[in-house]
Amino acid sequence: MGLVHAEIKLTNSEDIGVFKRGYIKEEDIRHETVTALVDSGAYMLCINEHIKGQLGLSVVDSAQAELADGSIKQVDIVGPVEIRFKNRRCSVDAAVMPGEAEVLLGAIPMEDMDVLINPKSQKLIVNPENPYMAKKSLK
Secondary structure (H helix, E strand, O other), X not given: OOOOEEEEEEEEHHHHHHHHOOOOOHHHOOEEEEEEEEOOOOOOXXXXXXXXXXXXXXXXXXXXXEOOOOOEEEEEEEEEEEEEEOXXXXXXXXXXXXXXXXXXXXXXXXXXXXXXXXXOOOEEEEOOOOOOOOOOOOO
């Protein structure tokens, strides 16, 4: 199977809350549509420094992250970030990778949105068993 990419919309979740309370206009909500590498081997959403700045995300933590090459890197954790794909959404924290690193959509947000990798078409798809609404496993 080759690499799978998907177009996702990332939004500063704090901006959504501020808008809902009437302090900013809807057009002031910071968001960006990006092409992400769908990586079920990664746990979380990974963004780069540029996207962190564009969305105005706050650092909420710091963590050691093991990269694909086995190296360990100290990274900022930012958030919350809303992710939208087709008719699905979730809100997560994101690890910030240096420079212009590729955005990675990991297993946790994929599970939360109830989306799957279709190996035949090499695309991210909404779970066909639940096409209209994400099914959450609470067990």
